[in-house]
Amino acid sequence: MTVAQGDVFLAGVGGQGTLLASEVLCDAFLLSGYDVKKSEIHGMAQRGGSVTTHLRFGPKVFSPLIEPGRADLLVAFEKVEALRFAHYLRPGGCMVVNAQEISPPAVATGQERYPADVPERLAAVTDRLYLVDALAAALSLREVRAVNMVMIGAASRFLPLPEEAYEKALKGSLPERIVAVNVDAFRAGRSLLSPANLRTDPHTVRGGDR
Amino acid sequence: MSIPAPKESIRLLSGNEAIARGAFEAGVRVASAYPGTPSTEILENFARYDGVYAEWAPNEKVAVEVAIGASMAGVRAMAAMKHVGVNVAADPIFTVSYTGVRGGLVIVTADDPELHSSQNEQDNRHYAVAAKIPMLEPSDSSEAKEFTRLAFELSEKFDTPVFLRTTTRISHAKGTVRLEEPVAPAFLPGFIPDAAKWVMLPVNGKRRHAVVEERMNALREFAETFYENRTEWGDRSLGIVTSGVSYQYVKEAFPDASVLKIGLAYPLPERLFREFAAGVSRLVVVEELDPHLETHVKSLGIRAQGKERIPIVGELDPRIVRQAITGEAIPVRAPEPVPSRPPNLCPGCPHRGLFFALKKLKVTVTGDIGCYTLAALPPLGAMDTCICMGASIGNAHGMEKALGQDGAGKVVAVIGDSTFLHSGVTGLMNVVYNRGTSTTILLDNDITAMTGAQQNPATGKTLQGEPTRRTDLPALCRALGVEHVYTVDPHDMEQTEKVLRREVARPEPSVIITKAPCALLPDHRRKKRPVYEVIADLCTGCKACSRLGCPAIEWVPFTPEEAVAAGKKATQKGMARISPLLCDGCNQCPPLCKFRAILEKKP
Numbered sequence: 001m002t003v004a005q006g007d008v009f010l011a012g013v014g015g016q017g018t019l020l021a022s023e024v025l026c027d028a029f030l031l032s033g034y035d036v037k038k039s040e041i042h043g044m045a046q047r048g049g050s051v052t053t054h055l056r057f058g059p060k061v062f063s064p065l066i067e068p069g070r071a072d073l074l075v076a077f078e079k080v081e082a083l084r085f086a087h088y089l090r091p092g093g094c095m096v097v098n099a100q101e102i103s104p105p106a107v108a109t110g111q112e113r114y115p116a117d118v119p120e121r122l123a124a125v126t127d128r129l130y131l132v133d134a135l136a137a138a139l140s141l142r143e144v145r146a147v148n149m150v151m152i153g154a155a156s157r158f159l160p161l162p163e164e165a166y167e168k169a170l171k172g173s174l175p176e177r178i179v180a181v182n183v184d185a186f187r188a189g190r191s192l193l194s195p196a197n198l199r200t201d202p203h204t205v206r207g208g209d210r
Numbered sequence: 211m212s213i214p215a216p217k218e219s220i221r222l223l224s225g226n227e228a229i230a231r232g233a234f235e236a237g238v239r240v241a242s243a244y245p246g247t248p249s250t251e252i253l254e255n256f257a258r259y260d261g262v263y264a265e266w267a268p269n270e271k272v273a274v275e276v277a278i279g280a281s282m283a284g285v286r287a288m289a290a291m292k293h294v295g296v297n298v299a300a301d302p303i304f305t306v307s308y309t310g311v312r313g314g315l316v317i318v319t320a321d322d323p324e325l326h327s328s329q330n331e332q333d334n335r336h337y338a339v340a341a342k343i344p345m346l347e348p349s350d351s352s353e354a355k356e357f358t359r360l361a362f363e364l365s366e367k368f369d370t371p372v373f374l375r376t377t378t379r380i381s382h383a384k385g386t387v388r389l390e391e392p393v394a395p396a397f398l399p400g401f402i403p404d405a406a407k408w409v410m411l412p413v414n415g416k417r418r419h420a421v422v423e424e425r426m427n428a429l430r431e432f433a434e435t436f437y438e439n440r441t442e443w444g445d446r447s448l449g450i451v452t453s454g455v456s457y458q459y460v461k462e463a464f465p466d467a468s469v470l471k472i473g474l475a476y477p478l479p480e481r482l483f484r485e486f487a488a489g490v491s492r493l494v495v496v497e498e499l500d501p502h503l504e505t506h507v508k509s510l511g512i513r514a515q516g517k518e519r520i521p522i523v524g525e526l527d528p529r530i531v532r533q534a535i536t537g538e539a540i541p542v543r544a545p546e547p548v549p550s551r552p553p554n555l556c557p558g559c560p561h562r563g564l565f566f567a568l569k570k571l572k573v574t575v576t577g578d579i580g581c582y583t584l585a586a587l588p589p590l591g592a593m594d595t596c597i598c599m600g601a602s603i604g605n606a607h608g609m610e611k612a613l614g615q616d617g618a619g620k621v622v623a624v625i626g627d628s629t630f631l632h633s634g635v636t637g638l639m640n641v642v643y644n645r646g647t648s649t650t651i652l653l654d655n656d657i658t659a660m661t662g663a664q665q666n667p668a669t670g671k672t673l674q675g676e677p678t679r680r681t682d683l684p685a686l687c688r689a690l691g692v693e694h695v696y697t698v699d700p701h702d703m704e705q706t707e708k709v710l711r712r713e714v715a716r717p718e719p720s721v722i723i724t725k726a727p728c729a730l731l732p733d734h735r736r737k738k739r740p741v742y743e744v745i746a747d748l749c750t751g752c753k754a755c756s757r758l759g760c761p762a763i764e765w766v767p768f769t770p771e772e773a774v775a776a777g778k779k780a781t782q783k784g785m786a787r788i789s790p791l792l793c794d795g796c797n798q799c800p801p802l803c804k805f806r807a808i809l810e811k812k813p
Contacts, residue, residue, distance in 0.1 A: 013551065014553060015556075026222060026384060027222065030220075030222045030386070035386060036222060036384070036385070036386065037350070037383055037384065037385045038222075038383060038384040038385075039379055039382060039383040039384075040382055040383075041326045041327070041378070041382065047553065047554065047556045047730075047761075048551070048553060048554035048556070048761045049551060049552055049553030049554065050551040061385075062458040062459075062461040062462040062528075063458045063459050063461075063462040063527065063528050064350070064379050064383035064385070064455070064458065065379065065459075065525075065527045065528070067527060067528050067529040068529065068542045068543075069540075069542040069543060080548050080549065080551070081551070083546045083548050084545070084546065084548045084551075085545075086543070086545075086546055087542060087543040087544060087545045087546070089543075103764050103765075104548075104549040104550060104551040105550075105551070105552065105554055105587075105588075105589075105759065105761075106549050106550065107549055107764075107765070108756065108761065108763060108764045108765055109588075109589050109753070109756045109757070109759065109765060110753060110756060110765035110767065110783070110784060112549045113767060114549070115548065115549070121546060125543070144791060
C-alpha cells in the first residue's frame with residue numbers, strides 16, 4: 001500500500017491564528033496514522049508580522065522544513081502573504097488564498113501601496129489558484145477569529161483525509177466552548193470549494209513514491 | 211491544569227514539549243529557567259506535570275544556581291535557557307563542571323541559527339568544549355525526549371552536569387514521540403556534606419580539575435561506543451558526518467549516502483571517525499554555524515570537506531545541503547517583490563505612546579531586549595542601541611560619561627520590567643553609585659511579554675500559578691538610591707512627555723516607570739473599551755496619526771478624481787482609517803489629530 005505524502009506551507013499575518021490552524025491540521029494527520037513534522041517560527045512579538053508554518057506528512061518524514069519549489073499546497077491567510085511565499089510552491093502545486101487584505105506597515109503609513117495585481121501574479125504562478133473569502137464566511141458565523149478554520153476547511157479539499165479527521169482534531173485541541181463554532185467554520189470553508197467547482201483532481205498530494 | 215498520568219502512547223510534540231516530557235520521565239523534581247525563545251516552552255510544559263517544582267528565575271545564572279542546589283540535595287534537576295542565556299549563566303556553569311553533581315543535572319541550551327528571535331547566532335557547542343561538559347544533541351522531537359532521559363543517566367554515571375543542545379528547528383518543530391513511564395529517583399533527597407567536592411576553594415578546585423580531566427578521558431572512551439554516535443552505511447562513495455537537525459536535511463537530500471550521525475556533540479570520538487572516513491571515498495561534514503565537528507575531524511588528520519562548501523551563517527535546509535555537496539545550482543522561482551511585513555507593536559501597546567513621546571524629545575535611546583526593541587523600526591524609529599538583556603542602563607551611563615557635559619540630558623535608557631529584574635538592577639545601582647545622571651525608563655507592562663506572557667517577580671504570580679509577593683519596583687529603585695522615581699500612564703502621552711522632559715533635564719539619576727498592562731493580557735482584553743474612528747469629512751490626510759505606527763490605523767490613498775469625489779481638495783493624497791477589528795481603544799491617537807477627526811465610535 002502506498003501512503004500519500006505531501007508538503008503544506010501555511011502563511012499568514014501574526015494574530016490571524018495561523019499557528020492554531022496548523023496545529024489542528026497536524027493533529028488530523030497524526031490521528032490518521034501519518035508521520036508528521038511541523039516547523040514554525042514564533043517568539044519575538046510576531047503580531048502583525050509574517051508568520052509561516054511548514055507542515056510535512058507521509059510514511060516517514062525527515063526534514064522539518066519544506067524546500068523552496070516543493071510545497072504541494074500553499075494555504076495563505078492573506079493575499080500578499082500568498083505572493084511572498086509563492087516560490088515555495090512546486091510546479092503544478094495548488095494555492096488556497098484568503099482574499100482578505102491586511103496592510104503591511106509601509107502600506108498602512110502611506111509609503112507604499114497594497115499591490116493591486118496580486119491575483120494576476122498568483123495566477124501566473126499556478127493555474128490551480130483558489131481565492132476564497134474566508135473573512136466573509138467567518139463574519140457570517142459572527143466569529144471573526146474563525147477565519148483560520150474556514151481556510152483549513154477550504155484547504156482540506158486538497159488533502160487526503162476524511163472530514164471526520166479534522167473534526168476529531170478540532171475537538172482534541174480546542175477548549176470545549178469554541179469547538180462548535182470552529183467546526184462550523186471548517187464546514188463553511190469546505191463548502192466554499194465544492195468538488196463541482198474544483199477544476200482539477202481534488203487530491204493534490206503525491207503518491208507513495210517520489 | 212495538569213497533564214494526565216502517563217500512558218504508553220504516541221503524541222505529536224514539539225522539541226520543547228518532548229524535553230519537558232523527558233525530564234518528567236527521568237524523575238526531575240526541580241527545574242528553573244528564564245524565558246527566552248526558542249527555549250520558553252520547556253518549563254511551561256514541565257510545570258504542568260504532577261509532583262514537580264518548576265519556577266521562573268529572574269535570570270539564567272540564578273536558574274542554574276537553583277538547579278545546582280537541587281542536584282547537591284540529591285534530586286534530578288534541570289535549568290533551561292536560550293543560547294545567550296548561557297552567557298549570563300556561564301559563571302556557575304564553569305565551576306559546576308568541577309564539582310560534579312549528585313542528582314543528575316542537565317542544562318538545556320536552545321540555540322537560534324538564523325536568529326529568528328535573537329541578537330546573535332552563537333554556537334553553544336563551544337561552551338561544552340570550554341566548560342568541559344558533555345553535550346548531547348538530538349535531531350528531532352523523539353530524540354529530544356530520549357536524549358533528555360539519557361542526559362540524566364550520563365550526568366549521574368559520570369558525575370558531571372550535561373548540556374542538552376537544541377536549535378530552533380528542534381525546539382519549535384513538532385514530531386512524533388513515544389511516551390513512557392517515569393523512572394524512580396536514583397537517590398534519597400538529602401545533602402551529604404563533602405567540602406572537597408562542593409567547596410571550590412583553590413585547593414579543592416585544583417584537585418577537581420584533575421578529576422574533570424579524568425572524566426573527560428572516560429567520556430571520550432564512552433563516545434567511541436555510544437549507540438547514539440551511529441553509523442548508517444549506504445553508498446560508500448559519499449560519507450557525511452553530521453548532527454542535530456542537519457542530520458534530517460542530510461537524510462532528505464542524500465537518502466542513499468553513508469552517514470555518521472553524532473548524538474554526543476562533546477566529547478567527540480576518534481576511532482569512530484577514522485573508521486568511518488576509511489570506509490567512504492569522499493567525506494563531507496554537514497553542520498549548522500561553526501565547524502565544530504569539522505575541526506575535530508581535521509585535527510585527526512582526516513581529509514574532509516566542510517565549511518568551504520557548507521554555509522557558516524544561518525540555518526541549513528535539504529536544498530542548501532544538496533547544492534553544497536553536488537556543486538550544482540538548483541533553479542527555483544525567485545521570491546516575488548512584495549511590501550515587507552515586519553513584526554510590530556500590537557494595537558493598544560502601551561510602549562507605543564512612550565516611544566512616540568521619546569522621538570519628539572530627540573534624545574539618544576539605549577534599548578534592551580523585549581517587545582519594545584521593535585520601537586527601533588520605522589515609523590517610531592525611537593531606539594538607538596540594543597546589545598543584550600540588561601545592557602541599556604549601563605550603555606546609557608557609559609555614553610553619558612564619555613560625552614561629559616555635551617551629553618547631559620541627551621541620553622535615556624529604556625528597559626522592561628522583566629529585563630530590569632533579570633539584569634538591569636545592577637546597572638541602575640551602578641548609575642547611582644558612580645554619580646551618573648541618567649534617566650532610566652522602566653516599561654512595566656505587568657508581564658514578560660515578548661516570549662508570550664510569562665510571570666516574573668513583579669507580577670504577583672509564579673510559573674505554577676501560585677499567588678506570591680510582588681517586587682515593588684518603585685521601592686526597589688529608591689532602595690538603590692534613586693531619589694526621583696515617578697510612575698506615569700504611557701497612554702496619556704501629554705503627561706508622559708511632560709515628565710520625560712522634566713526628568714531628562716534633571717542633573718540627577720531618575721527613573722520613570724511607565725505602567726500599563728500589555729494589550730494581550732486576558733484581563734485587559736476582556737475589558738470593554740471604546741473603539742475609535744476617523745471622521746472622513748474632517749480628515750485632511752496630514753498623516754500625523756499614522757506616524758504612531760499603530761496596526762489599526764491604515765492609509766487609504768486617493769487619486770485626484772477620488773479626492774474630489776470624496777469632497778476633498780484634488781491635492782489630498784489620501785486619508786486615514788481605523789480598523790474596527792484591530793482598534794484596542796488605547797486613546798493614544800485622538801490627541802494627535804489637530805483636526806479632531808478621531809472620535810470614539812458610537813455604538
